[in-house]
Amino acid sequence: MNAIKTIPITTVDNLSKEDFVEHYLKTQRPVLIKGGWTKDWPAYKKWDINYMQSLAGDIEVPLYNNEKTEGKGKSVAIAKKMKLYDYLEILKTQPTDLRMFFFNILDNLPQLLKDFDYPDIGMKFFKRLPVMFFGGKGSNVLAHYDMDLANLVHFHFHGHKRVLLFDPSQSKYIYRVPWSVHNLEAIDMDNPDFEKYPALKNLQATEVFMEHGDALFMPSAYWHYINYLDGGFSITLRSFVKKPGTLATLLYNVIILRNFENLMRKSFGQKWVNYKEQKMVKKVNKKYRNSKINA
Template sequence: MIETTPVERVGAVAADAFLQQYKAVAQPVILEEVTREWPARERWTTDYFRKVAGDAVVPLYDSRPARGNEHQHAASLRMPLAEYLDRLAEGERDLRLFFFNLFAARPALARDFEFPEIGLRLFRKLPVLFMGGKDARVQMHFDIDRPDILLCHFGGPKRVLLVAPEYTAYMYHVPFSFSALASVDFENPDYERHPGLRHVRGHLAELRHGDVLYIPPGFWHYVLYDDVSFSMALRAFPRDFPNASRMLTNLLVTRTIEGTMRKLIGQPWNDRNERRAVERTERFLARHHAS
Protein backbone atom coordinates (compact mmCIF):
# COMPACT_ATOMS: atom_id res chain seq x y z
CA MET A 1 0.00 0.00 0.00
CA ILE A 2 1.10 3.62 -0.34
CA GLU A 3 2.86 4.96 2.73
CA THR A 4 0.42 5.45 5.62
CA THR A 5 0.22 6.15 9.32
CA PRO A 6 -2.50 4.66 11.56
CA VAL A 7 -5.47 6.86 12.38
CA GLU A 8 -5.51 7.73 16.07
CA ARG A 9 -8.11 6.03 18.27
CA VAL A 10 -9.66 7.91 21.21
CA GLY A 11 -12.33 7.20 23.78
CA ALA A 12 -14.77 9.83 25.02
CA VAL A 13 -14.01 13.33 23.75
CA ALA A 14 -15.80 16.59 24.55
CA ALA A 15 -17.13 18.74 21.73
CA ASP A 16 -14.70 21.61 22.30
CA ALA A 17 -11.74 19.20 22.39
CA PHE A 18 -12.92 17.49 19.19
CA LEU A 19 -13.28 20.81 17.38
CA GLN A 20 -9.85 22.03 18.48
CA GLN A 21 -7.82 18.83 18.14
CA TYR A 22 -9.41 17.27 15.03
CA LYS A 23 -11.88 19.48 13.17
CA ALA A 24 -9.79 22.66 13.21
CA VAL A 25 -6.66 20.92 11.93
CA ALA A 26 -8.41 18.47 9.55
CA GLN A 27 -7.12 15.42 11.41
CA PRO A 28 -8.94 12.07 10.95
CA VAL A 29 -9.70 10.21 14.17
CA ILE A 30 -11.53 7.06 15.27
CA LEU A 31 -14.02 7.75 18.07
CA GLU A 32 -14.62 4.60 20.11
CA GLU A 33 -17.33 5.80 22.51
CA VAL A 34 -19.86 7.66 20.31
CA THR A 35 -22.08 4.60 19.72
CA ARG A 36 -21.63 3.08 23.18
CA GLU A 37 -25.22 3.76 24.30
CA TRP A 38 -26.92 3.39 20.92
CA PRO A 39 -29.39 0.51 20.53
CA ALA A 40 -27.76 0.07 17.10
CA ARG A 41 -24.58 -1.12 18.79
CA GLU A 42 -26.41 -4.30 19.83
CA ARG A 43 -29.14 -4.53 17.21
CA TRP A 44 -27.53 -3.68 13.91
CA THR A 45 -26.62 -6.88 12.14
CA THR A 46 -27.44 -8.13 8.66
CA ASP A 47 -30.12 -10.38 10.21
CA TYR A 48 -31.72 -7.36 11.88
CA PHE A 49 -31.84 -5.39 8.62
CA ARG A 50 -33.26 -8.42 6.86
CA LYS A 51 -36.05 -8.57 9.43
CA VAL A 52 -36.98 -4.88 9.52
CA ALA A 53 -36.25 -3.83 5.92
CA GLY A 54 -35.76 -6.96 3.83
CA ASP A 55 -38.41 -5.96 1.29
CA ALA A 56 -36.99 -2.48 0.70
CA VAL A 57 -35.67 -2.20 -2.86
CA VAL A 58 -32.12 -0.85 -2.82
CA PRO A 59 -29.78 0.47 -5.56
CA LEU A 60 -26.54 -1.45 -5.98
CA TYR A 61 -23.27 -0.42 -7.62
CA ASP A 62 -20.41 -2.44 -9.07
CA SER A 63 -16.75 -1.53 -9.59
CA ARG A 64 -16.98 -1.09 -13.38
CA PRO A 65 -16.33 2.53 -14.39
CA ALA A 66 -19.20 4.20 -16.25
CA ARG A 67 -18.71 4.02 -20.01
CA GLY A 68 -20.23 5.76 -23.01
CA ASN A 69 -23.27 7.84 -22.16
CA GLU A 70 -23.83 6.15 -18.78
CA HIS A 71 -24.32 8.47 -15.84
CA GLN A 72 -21.24 8.57 -13.64
CA HIS A 73 -23.23 7.51 -10.58
CA ALA A 74 -25.90 5.27 -12.10
CA ALA A 75 -26.83 2.14 -10.16
CA SER A 76 -25.95 -1.22 -11.75
CA LEU A 77 -29.18 -2.86 -10.63
CA ARG A 78 -31.83 -2.84 -7.92
CA MET A 79 -33.16 -5.63 -5.73
CA PRO A 80 -34.81 -6.21 -2.34
CA LEU A 81 -32.39 -5.79 0.53
CA ALA A 82 -33.01 -9.38 1.68
CA GLU A 83 -31.90 -10.71 -1.71
CA TYR A 84 -28.77 -8.57 -1.58
CA LEU A 85 -27.97 -9.85 1.91
CA ASP A 86 -28.36 -13.41 0.60
CA ARG A 87 -25.80 -12.64 -2.09
CA LEU A 88 -23.38 -11.25 0.48
CA ALA A 89 -23.74 -14.41 2.55
CA GLU A 90 -22.93 -16.44 -0.59
CA GLY A 91 -19.72 -14.48 -1.23
CA GLU A 92 -20.76 -11.52 -3.40
CA ARG A 93 -17.88 -9.06 -3.31
CA ASP A 94 -18.48 -6.57 -6.09
CA LEU A 95 -22.01 -5.23 -5.66
CA ARG A 96 -22.25 -2.55 -2.98
CA LEU A 97 -25.03 -0.57 -1.37
CA PHE A 98 -24.00 3.06 -1.70
CA PHE A 99 -25.37 6.27 -0.17
CA PHE A 100 -28.85 4.84 0.48
CA ASN A 101 -31.27 6.55 2.85
CA LEU A 102 -32.88 3.44 4.31
CA PHE A 103 -34.34 5.57 7.11
CA ALA A 104 -36.70 7.29 4.67
CA ALA A 105 -38.21 3.87 3.94
CA ARG A 106 -38.01 2.59 7.53
CA PRO A 107 -38.27 5.62 9.86
CA ALA A 108 -38.30 3.38 12.96
CA LEU A 109 -34.61 2.66 12.39
CA ALA A 110 -33.84 6.25 13.37
CA ARG A 111 -34.70 5.33 16.97
CA ASP A 112 -31.64 3.07 17.05
CA PHE A 113 -29.13 5.92 17.12
CA GLU A 114 -28.65 9.52 18.24
CA PHE A 115 -26.96 12.38 16.47
CA PRO A 116 -23.80 12.89 18.54
CA GLU A 117 -23.21 16.18 20.29
CA ILE A 118 -19.64 16.63 19.13
CA GLY A 119 -19.65 20.19 17.88
CA LEU A 120 -20.68 19.47 14.28
CA ARG A 121 -24.00 20.77 12.95
CA LEU A 122 -25.05 17.47 11.40
CA PHE A 123 -27.65 17.39 8.63
CA ARG A 124 -30.41 15.32 10.23
CA LYS A 125 -32.41 14.46 7.11
CA LEU A 126 -29.75 12.42 5.38
CA PRO A 127 -28.21 9.56 7.35
CA VAL A 128 -27.12 7.16 4.61
CA LEU A 129 -25.97 3.55 4.51
CA PHE A 130 -23.07 1.85 2.75
CA MET A 131 -22.72 -1.93 2.65
CA GLY A 132 -20.42 -4.45 1.02
CA GLY A 133 -19.15 -8.02 1.13
CA LYS A 134 -15.80 -9.51 2.02
CA ASP A 135 -13.05 -8.23 -0.30
CA ALA A 136 -15.22 -5.49 -1.83
CA ARG A 137 -13.39 -2.30 -2.81
CA VAL A 138 -14.51 1.29 -3.30
CA GLN A 139 -12.55 3.39 -5.80
CA MET A 140 -10.50 6.28 -4.44
CA HIS A 141 -12.71 9.38 -4.38
CA PHE A 142 -13.72 12.45 -2.39
CA ASP A 143 -17.22 13.69 -1.59
CA ILE A 144 -18.73 16.26 -3.91
CA ASP A 145 -20.40 18.24 -1.08
CA ARG A 146 -17.20 18.70 0.99
CA PRO A 147 -18.81 17.65 4.29
CA ASP A 148 -17.41 16.71 7.65
CA ILE A 149 -18.30 13.00 7.87
CA LEU A 150 -18.87 10.73 10.84
CA LEU A 151 -18.73 7.19 9.44
CA CYS A 152 -20.42 4.93 12.00
CA HIS A 153 -19.33 1.36 11.39
CA PHE A 154 -21.04 -1.97 12.13
CA GLY A 155 -20.40 -5.59 11.33
CA GLY A 156 -17.08 -7.07 10.29
CA PRO A 157 -13.79 -5.17 9.98
CA LYS A 158 -13.24 -2.57 7.32
CA ARG A 159 -10.24 -0.43 6.40
CA VAL A 160 -10.39 3.11 5.05
CA LEU A 161 -7.37 4.65 3.35
CA LEU A 162 -7.52 8.44 3.69
CA VAL A 163 -5.47 11.00 1.76
CA ALA A 164 -5.52 14.72 2.52
CA PRO A 165 -6.60 17.09 -0.30
CA GLU A 166 -3.14 18.67 -0.53
CA TYR A 167 -1.99 15.51 -2.32
CA THR A 168 -4.58 15.85 -5.10
CA ALA A 169 -2.01 16.80 -7.74
CA TYR A 170 -0.38 13.36 -7.29
CA MET A 171 -3.63 11.36 -7.25
CA TYR A 172 -4.37 11.03 -11.01
CA HIS A 173 -7.61 12.91 -10.45
CA VAL A 174 -9.94 12.49 -13.44
CA PRO A 175 -11.15 15.93 -14.61
CA PHE A 176 -14.84 16.70 -14.07
CA SER A 177 -15.12 13.77 -11.66
CA PHE A 178 -14.53 13.20 -7.98
CA SER A 179 -12.46 10.05 -8.41
CA ALA A 180 -8.94 8.95 -9.14
CA LEU A 181 -8.22 7.07 -12.35
CA ALA A 182 -9.66 3.58 -11.94
CA SER A 183 -6.46 1.87 -13.09
CA VAL A 184 -4.41 3.44 -10.27
CA ASP A 185 -3.83 0.82 -7.58
CA PHE A 186 -3.42 2.37 -4.13
CA GLU A 187 -3.12 -1.04 -2.42
CA ASN A 188 -0.31 -2.35 -4.62
CA PRO A 189 1.08 0.78 -6.25
CA ASP A 190 3.02 0.48 -9.48
CA TYR A 191 5.47 3.36 -9.04
CA GLU A 192 6.85 2.95 -12.54
CA ARG A 193 3.45 3.30 -14.17
CA HIS A 194 2.09 5.84 -11.66
CA PRO A 195 5.10 7.64 -10.16
CA GLY A 196 2.93 10.29 -8.54
CA LEU A 197 2.02 7.77 -5.84
CA ARG A 198 5.60 7.91 -4.53
CA HIS A 199 4.79 11.33 -3.10
CA VAL A 200 1.43 10.49 -1.51
CA ARG A 201 1.16 10.00 2.25
CA GLY A 202 -2.05 8.70 3.76
CA HIS A 203 -3.80 7.61 6.94
CA LEU A 204 -5.15 4.10 7.45
CA ALA A 205 -8.22 3.59 9.64
CA GLU A 206 -8.96 0.04 10.79
CA LEU A 207 -12.60 -0.01 11.84
CA ARG A 208 -14.34 -2.42 14.18
CA HIS A 209 -18.02 -2.78 15.09
CA GLY A 210 -19.20 0.40 16.82
CA ASP A 211 -16.29 2.63 15.76
CA VAL A 212 -16.93 6.10 14.31
CA LEU A 213 -14.41 7.51 11.84
CA TYR A 214 -14.17 11.28 11.42
CA ILE A 215 -13.32 12.20 7.80
CA PRO A 216 -12.47 15.91 7.32
CA PRO A 217 -13.77 17.87 4.29
CA GLY A 218 -12.16 17.12 0.96
CA PHE A 219 -10.27 14.03 2.09
CA TRP A 220 -9.85 11.30 -0.48
CA HIS A 221 -10.93 7.85 0.71
CA TYR A 222 -10.56 4.30 -0.54
CA VAL A 223 -12.48 1.54 1.26
CA LEU A 224 -11.49 -2.10 1.76
CA TYR A 225 -14.11 -4.48 3.16
CA ASP A 226 -12.36 -7.25 5.10
CA ASP A 227 -15.71 -8.92 5.83
CA VAL A 228 -19.42 -8.25 5.31
CA SER A 229 -20.14 -4.94 7.01
CA PHE A 230 -22.04 -1.70 6.74
CA SER A 231 -21.61 1.91 7.80
CA MET A 232 -23.91 4.87 8.35
CA ALA A 233 -22.57 8.27 7.34
CA LEU A 234 -23.66 11.41 9.20
CA ARG A 235 -22.73 14.63 7.45
CA ALA A 236 -22.20 18.28 8.34
CA PHE A 237 -22.26 20.53 5.29
CA PRO A 238 -19.49 23.16 5.02
CA ARG A 239 -20.01 26.55 6.59
CA ASP A 240 -16.60 28.09 5.92
CA PHE A 241 -16.25 29.97 2.65
CA PRO A 242 -13.54 27.87 0.94
CA ASN A 243 -15.34 24.54 1.36
CA ALA A 244 -18.80 26.01 0.76
CA SER A 245 -17.55 27.62 -2.45
CA ARG A 246 -16.01 24.35 -3.64
CA MET A 247 -19.22 22.49 -2.80
CA LEU A 248 -21.33 24.87 -4.89
CA THR A 249 -18.86 24.73 -7.78
CA ASN A 250 -18.88 20.92 -7.68
CA LEU A 251 -22.67 20.69 -7.53
CA LEU A 252 -23.64 23.47 -9.93
CA VAL A 253 -20.78 23.62 -12.43
CA THR A 254 -18.56 20.52 -12.48
CA ARG A 255 -21.35 17.97 -12.19
CA THR A 256 -23.47 19.78 -14.78
CA ILE A 257 -20.64 19.90 -17.33
CA GLU A 258 -19.80 16.24 -16.73
CA GLY A 259 -23.40 15.06 -17.17
CA THR A 260 -23.98 17.19 -20.26
CA MET A 261 -20.79 16.12 -22.00
CA ARG A 262 -21.38 12.44 -21.30
CA LYS A 263 -24.78 12.74 -22.96
CA LEU A 264 -23.51 14.72 -25.96
CA ILE A 265 -20.14 13.07 -26.62
CA GLY A 266 -20.13 9.79 -24.72
CA GLN A 267 -17.02 7.63 -24.58
CA PRO A 268 -14.62 10.07 -26.30
CA TRP A 269 -15.31 12.48 -23.42
CA ASN A 270 -14.44 9.75 -20.89
CA ASP A 271 -11.29 8.78 -22.79
CA ARG A 272 -10.17 12.40 -22.99
CA ASN A 273 -10.55 12.89 -19.24
CA GLU A 274 -8.72 9.67 -18.42
CA ARG A 275 -5.80 10.76 -20.61
CA ARG A 276 -5.77 14.17 -18.97
CA ALA A 277 -5.66 12.60 -15.49
CA VAL A 278 -2.29 11.08 -16.42
CA GLU A 279 -1.04 14.07 -18.38
CA ARG A 280 -1.79 16.59 -15.63
CA THR A 281 -0.07 14.48 -12.98
CA GLU A 282 2.96 13.94 -15.20
CA ARG A 283 3.22 17.69 -15.90
CA PHE A 284 3.03 18.46 -12.19
CA LEU A 285 5.77 15.92 -11.46
CA ALA A 286 7.94 17.37 -14.21
CA ARG A 287 7.60 20.89 -12.79
CA HIS A 288 8.04 20.10 -9.13
CA HIS A 289 10.21 16.98 -9.00
CA ALA A 290 12.60 17.36 -11.93
CA SER A 291 15.95 15.80 -11.13
Protein backbone atom coordinates in the same frame (compact mmCIF):
# COMPACT_ATOMS: atom_id res chain seq x y z
CA MET B 1 4.12 -5.64 -4.81
CA ASN B 2 3.81 -1.86 -4.61
CA ALA B 3 1.93 -0.07 -1.86
CA ILE B 4 0.88 3.46 -0.97
CA LYS B 5 2.82 4.80 2.02
CA THR B 6 0.69 4.81 5.17
CA ILE B 7 0.70 6.07 8.72
CA PRO B 8 -1.74 4.85 11.41
CA ILE B 9 -4.64 7.06 12.39
CA THR B 10 -4.83 8.61 15.85
CA THR B 11 -7.06 6.25 17.83
CA VAL B 12 -8.86 6.90 21.13
CA ASP B 13 -11.46 5.03 23.17
CA ASN B 14 -13.56 8.12 23.70
CA LEU B 15 -13.46 11.90 23.22
CA SER B 16 -15.16 14.74 25.05
CA LYS B 17 -16.85 17.47 23.06
CA GLU B 18 -14.18 19.96 24.12
CA ASP B 19 -11.24 17.75 23.13
CA PHE B 20 -12.82 16.79 19.82
CA VAL B 21 -13.48 20.41 18.85
CA GLU B 22 -10.07 21.67 19.95
CA HIS B 23 -7.85 18.89 18.60
CA TYR B 24 -9.74 17.54 15.58
CA LEU B 25 -12.65 19.66 14.34
CA LYS B 26 -10.81 23.00 14.43
CA THR B 27 -7.58 21.52 13.07
CA GLN B 28 -9.38 19.30 10.53
CA ARG B 29 -7.50 16.18 11.60
CA PRO B 30 -9.08 12.72 11.26
CA VAL B 31 -9.50 10.53 14.33
CA LEU B 32 -10.91 7.06 15.11
CA ILE B 33 -13.06 6.61 18.23
CA LYS B 34 -13.20 2.96 19.33
CA GLY B 35 -16.81 2.50 20.35
CA GLY B 36 -16.96 5.30 22.90
CA TRP B 37 -19.57 7.24 20.93
CA THR B 38 -21.81 4.26 20.12
CA LYS B 39 -21.81 1.82 23.05
CA ASP B 40 -24.88 3.47 24.58
CA TRP B 41 -26.82 3.33 21.32
CA PRO B 42 -29.40 0.56 20.82
CA ALA B 43 -27.71 0.14 17.44
CA TYR B 44 -24.54 -1.11 19.12
CA LYS B 45 -26.34 -4.25 20.28
CA LYS B 46 -28.96 -4.55 17.54
CA TRP B 47 -27.39 -3.60 14.24
CA ASP B 48 -26.16 -6.56 12.24
CA ILE B 49 -27.16 -7.97 8.87
CA ASN B 50 -29.83 -10.24 10.36
CA TYR B 51 -31.50 -7.26 12.03
CA MET B 52 -31.45 -5.29 8.79
CA GLN B 53 -33.01 -8.23 6.99
CA SER B 54 -35.83 -8.33 9.54
CA LEU B 55 -36.75 -4.78 8.50
CA ALA B 56 -36.10 -5.04 4.77
CA GLY B 57 -39.60 -5.94 3.62
CA ASP B 58 -40.08 -5.49 -0.13
CA ILE B 59 -37.61 -2.63 -0.50
CA GLU B 60 -35.76 -2.77 -3.83
CA VAL B 61 -32.35 -1.11 -3.92
CA PRO B 62 -29.85 -0.03 -6.61
CA LEU B 63 -26.47 -1.74 -6.45
CA TYR B 64 -23.08 -0.77 -7.83
CA ASN B 65 -19.93 -2.76 -8.53
CA ASN B 66 -16.21 -2.27 -9.14
CA GLU B 67 -16.49 -2.13 -12.93
CA LYS B 68 -15.48 1.08 -14.68
CA THR B 69 -18.31 3.13 -16.15
CA GLU B 70 -17.73 3.53 -19.89
CA GLY B 71 -19.39 5.05 -22.91
CA LYS B 72 -22.34 7.41 -22.71
CA GLY B 73 -23.64 6.26 -19.37
CA LYS B 74 -23.64 8.52 -16.32
CA SER B 75 -20.41 8.67 -14.34
CA VAL B 76 -22.02 6.53 -11.62
CA ALA B 77 -24.06 3.74 -13.19
CA ILE B 78 -26.33 1.20 -11.46
CA ALA B 79 -25.11 -2.37 -11.98
CA LYS B 80 -28.40 -4.04 -10.97
CA LYS B 81 -31.42 -3.75 -8.72
CA MET B 82 -32.36 -6.29 -6.10
CA LYS B 83 -34.55 -6.80 -3.07
CA LEU B 84 -32.70 -5.50 -0.01
CA TYR B 85 -33.32 -8.79 1.82
CA ASP B 86 -31.69 -10.80 -0.97
CA TYR B 87 -28.72 -8.44 -1.20
CA LEU B 88 -28.11 -8.73 2.55
CA GLU B 89 -28.24 -12.51 2.22
CA ILE B 90 -25.38 -12.30 -0.28
CA LEU B 91 -23.37 -10.18 2.15
CA LYS B 92 -23.83 -12.86 4.82
CA THR B 93 -22.87 -15.83 2.69
CA GLN B 94 -20.30 -14.91 0.02
CA PRO B 95 -17.86 -12.32 -1.29
CA THR B 96 -19.30 -9.83 -3.78
CA ASP B 97 -18.27 -6.55 -5.33
CA LEU B 98 -21.85 -5.29 -5.15
CA ARG B 99 -22.22 -2.17 -3.01
CA MET B 100 -25.01 0.17 -2.01
CA PHE B 101 -24.40 3.76 -1.06
CA PHE B 102 -26.28 6.84 0.13
CA PHE B 103 -29.22 4.76 1.37
CA ASN B 104 -31.29 7.39 3.19
CA ILE B 105 -32.93 5.80 6.21
CA LEU B 106 -35.45 8.65 6.55
CA ASP B 107 -36.93 7.61 3.21
CA ASN B 108 -36.46 3.85 3.50
CA LEU B 109 -36.15 2.59 7.09
CA PRO B 110 -37.17 5.45 9.41
CA GLN B 111 -37.58 3.00 12.30
CA LEU B 112 -33.77 2.93 12.53
CA LEU B 113 -33.78 6.53 13.77
CA LYS B 114 -34.62 5.36 17.30
CA ASP B 115 -31.46 3.23 17.39
CA PHE B 116 -28.86 6.02 17.34
CA ASP B 117 -28.27 9.60 18.49
CA TYR B 118 -26.65 12.61 16.90
CA PRO B 119 -23.63 13.03 19.20
CA ASP B 120 -23.10 16.35 20.98
CA ILE B 121 -19.59 17.02 19.69
CA GLY B 122 -19.76 20.59 18.42
CA MET B 123 -20.99 19.74 14.92
CA LYS B 124 -24.37 20.87 13.62
CA PHE B 125 -25.54 17.77 11.81
CA PHE B 126 -27.78 17.91 8.74
CA LYS B 127 -30.52 15.59 9.97
CA ARG B 128 -32.19 15.18 6.58
CA LEU B 129 -29.35 12.92 5.39
CA PRO B 130 -28.54 10.04 7.73
CA VAL B 131 -27.25 7.73 4.99
CA MET B 132 -26.03 4.14 5.01
CA PHE B 133 -23.43 2.30 2.96
CA PHE B 134 -23.27 -1.47 2.43
CA GLY B 135 -20.57 -3.61 0.89
CA GLY B 136 -19.54 -7.24 0.49
CA LYS B 137 -16.21 -8.84 1.24
CA GLY B 138 -13.82 -7.87 -1.55
CA SER B 139 -15.69 -4.76 -2.70
CA ASN B 140 -13.80 -1.49 -2.95
CA VAL B 141 -14.90 2.13 -3.03
CA LEU B 142 -13.03 4.27 -5.54
CA ALA B 143 -10.84 6.95 -3.98
CA HIS B 144 -12.98 10.08 -3.82
CA TYR B 145 -14.07 13.00 -1.69
CA ASP B 146 -17.67 14.00 -1.02
CA MET B 147 -18.75 16.75 -3.39
CA ASP B 148 -20.78 18.51 -0.70
CA LEU B 149 -17.52 19.04 1.26
CA ALA B 150 -19.20 18.19 4.57
CA ASN B 151 -17.43 17.16 7.75
CA LEU B 152 -18.33 13.48 8.18
CA VAL B 153 -18.63 11.08 11.08
CA HIS B 154 -18.70 7.53 9.74
CA PHE B 155 -19.98 4.78 12.08
CA HIS B 156 -19.29 1.17 11.12
CA PHE B 157 -21.33 -1.93 12.04
CA HIS B 158 -21.09 -5.66 11.36
CA GLY B 159 -17.73 -6.73 10.02
CA HIS B 160 -14.51 -4.92 9.25
CA LYS B 161 -13.34 -2.39 6.71
CA ARG B 162 -10.08 -0.64 5.82
CA VAL B 163 -10.02 3.05 4.96
CA LEU B 164 -7.20 5.10 3.46
CA LEU B 165 -7.57 8.84 4.04
CA PHE B 166 -5.72 11.51 2.07
CA ASP B 167 -5.42 15.15 3.07
CA PRO B 168 -6.81 17.53 0.40
CA SER B 169 -3.28 18.87 -0.11
CA GLN B 170 -2.41 15.52 -1.73
CA SER B 171 -4.95 15.93 -4.53
CA LYS B 172 -2.12 16.81 -6.94
CA TYR B 173 -0.66 13.31 -6.57
CA ILE B 174 -3.83 11.20 -6.64
CA TYR B 175 -4.67 11.50 -10.38
CA ARG B 176 -8.02 13.17 -9.92
CA VAL B 177 -10.15 12.80 -13.04
CA PRO B 178 -11.22 16.21 -14.43
CA TRP B 179 -14.88 17.13 -13.87
CA SER B 180 -15.21 14.57 -11.09
CA VAL B 181 -14.48 14.04 -7.40
CA HIS B 182 -12.71 10.69 -7.80
CA ASN B 183 -9.34 9.44 -8.98
CA LEU B 184 -8.54 7.42 -12.08
CA GLU B 185 -10.48 4.15 -12.06
CA ALA B 186 -7.64 2.30 -13.78
CA ILE B 187 -5.44 2.75 -10.70
CA ASP B 188 -5.28 -0.20 -8.31
CA MET B 189 -4.86 1.55 -4.96
CA ASP B 190 -3.93 -1.77 -3.32
CA ASN B 191 -1.11 -2.45 -5.80
CA PRO B 192 -0.43 0.79 -7.70
CA ASP B 193 1.60 0.84 -10.90
CA PHE B 194 4.32 3.34 -10.03
CA GLU B 195 5.73 3.15 -13.56
CA LYS B 196 2.54 4.40 -15.18
CA TYR B 197 1.49 6.63 -12.29
CA PRO B 198 4.70 7.75 -10.55
CA ALA B 199 3.13 10.64 -8.63
CA LEU B 200 1.45 8.02 -6.42
CA LYS B 201 4.87 7.54 -4.81
CA ASN B 202 4.37 10.93 -3.14
CA LEU B 203 1.07 9.95 -1.55
CA GLN B 204 0.86 9.23 2.15
CA ALA B 205 -2.38 7.81 3.49
CA THR B 206 -3.72 7.73 7.00
CA GLU B 207 -4.68 4.07 7.38
CA VAL B 208 -7.76 3.08 9.36
CA PHE B 209 -9.11 -0.35 10.32
CA MET B 210 -12.73 -0.19 11.48
CA GLU B 211 -14.87 -2.71 13.32
CA HIS B 212 -18.34 -2.81 14.86
CA GLY B 213 -19.19 0.39 16.73
CA ASP B 214 -16.20 2.46 15.61
CA ALA B 215 -16.62 6.12 14.64
CA LEU B 216 -14.33 7.81 12.12
CA PHE B 217 -14.15 11.58 11.77
CA MET B 218 -13.37 12.51 8.15
CA PRO B 219 -12.75 16.27 7.73
CA SER B 220 -14.12 18.26 4.82
CA ALA B 221 -12.70 17.40 1.38
CA TYR B 222 -10.63 14.46 2.64
CA TRP B 223 -10.15 11.74 0.04
CA HIS B 224 -11.14 8.25 1.16
CA TYR B 225 -10.54 4.82 -0.37
CA ILE B 226 -12.34 1.86 1.24
CA ASN B 227 -11.89 -1.93 1.27
CA TYR B 228 -14.65 -4.08 2.75
CA LEU B 229 -12.81 -6.87 4.54
CA ASP B 230 -16.14 -8.56 5.42
CA GLY B 231 -19.72 -7.96 4.45
CA GLY B 232 -20.95 -5.04 6.53
CA PHE B 233 -22.48 -1.59 6.62
CA SER B 234 -21.98 1.91 7.99
CA ILE B 235 -23.94 5.08 8.62
CA THR B 236 -22.60 8.56 7.93
CA LEU B 237 -23.76 11.73 9.65
CA ARG B 238 -22.74 14.97 7.96
CA SER B 239 -22.26 18.60 8.95
CA PHE B 240 -21.91 21.26 6.27
CA VAL B 241 -19.04 23.73 6.40
CA LYS B 242 -20.30 27.32 6.25
CA LYS B 243 -17.15 29.10 5.05
CA PRO B 244 -17.94 31.22 1.94
CA GLY B 245 -15.29 29.55 -0.20
CA THR B 246 -16.47 26.08 0.75
CA LEU B 247 -20.11 26.96 0.06
CA ALA B 248 -19.19 28.32 -3.36
CA THR B 249 -17.30 25.13 -4.23
CA LEU B 250 -20.18 22.99 -2.97
CA LEU B 251 -22.63 24.79 -5.27
CA TYR B 252 -20.22 24.51 -8.18
CA ASN B 253 -19.79 20.77 -7.60
CA VAL B 254 -23.50 20.04 -7.31
CA ILE B 255 -24.86 22.37 -10.01
CA ILE B 256 -22.11 22.59 -12.63
CA LEU B 257 -19.46 19.89 -12.27
CA ARG B 258 -21.68 16.80 -12.17
CA ASN B 259 -24.16 18.03 -14.79
CA PHE B 260 -21.42 19.09 -17.20
CA GLU B 261 -19.72 15.71 -16.89
CA ASN B 262 -22.93 13.80 -17.60
CA LEU B 263 -23.71 16.08 -20.56
CA MET B 264 -20.27 15.48 -22.08
CA ARG B 265 -20.54 11.74 -21.57
CA LYS B 266 -23.96 11.71 -23.20
CA SER B 267 -22.71 13.81 -26.13
CA PHE B 268 -19.27 12.29 -26.78
CA GLY B 269 -19.21 9.01 -24.88
CA GLN B 270 -15.92 7.21 -24.38
CA LYS B 271 -14.00 9.71 -26.53
CA TRP B 272 -14.61 12.38 -23.88
CA VAL B 273 -13.61 10.03 -21.05
CA ASN B 274 -10.40 8.93 -22.80
CA TYR B 275 -9.47 12.49 -23.77
CA LYS B 276 -9.77 14.02 -20.31
CA GLU B 277 -8.15 11.07 -18.53
CA GLN B 278 -5.16 10.86 -20.89
CA LYS B 279 -4.59 14.60 -20.72
CA MET B 280 -4.73 14.54 -16.93
CA VAL B 281 -2.26 11.64 -16.60
CA LYS B 282 0.26 13.38 -18.88
CA LYS B 283 -0.06 16.60 -16.89
CA VAL B 284 0.38 14.93 -13.48
CA ASN B 285 3.33 12.82 -14.69
CA LYS B 286 5.03 15.87 -16.21
CA LYS B 287 4.72 17.82 -12.95
CA TYR B 288 6.12 14.84 -11.03
CA ARG B 289 9.13 14.50 -13.34
CA ASN B 290 9.82 18.25 -13.21
CA SER B 291 9.65 18.23 -9.43
CA LYS B 292 12.24 15.47 -9.33
CA ILE B 293 14.56 17.33 -11.70
CA ASN B 294 14.31 20.51 -9.63
CA ALA B 295 14.60 18.79 -6.26
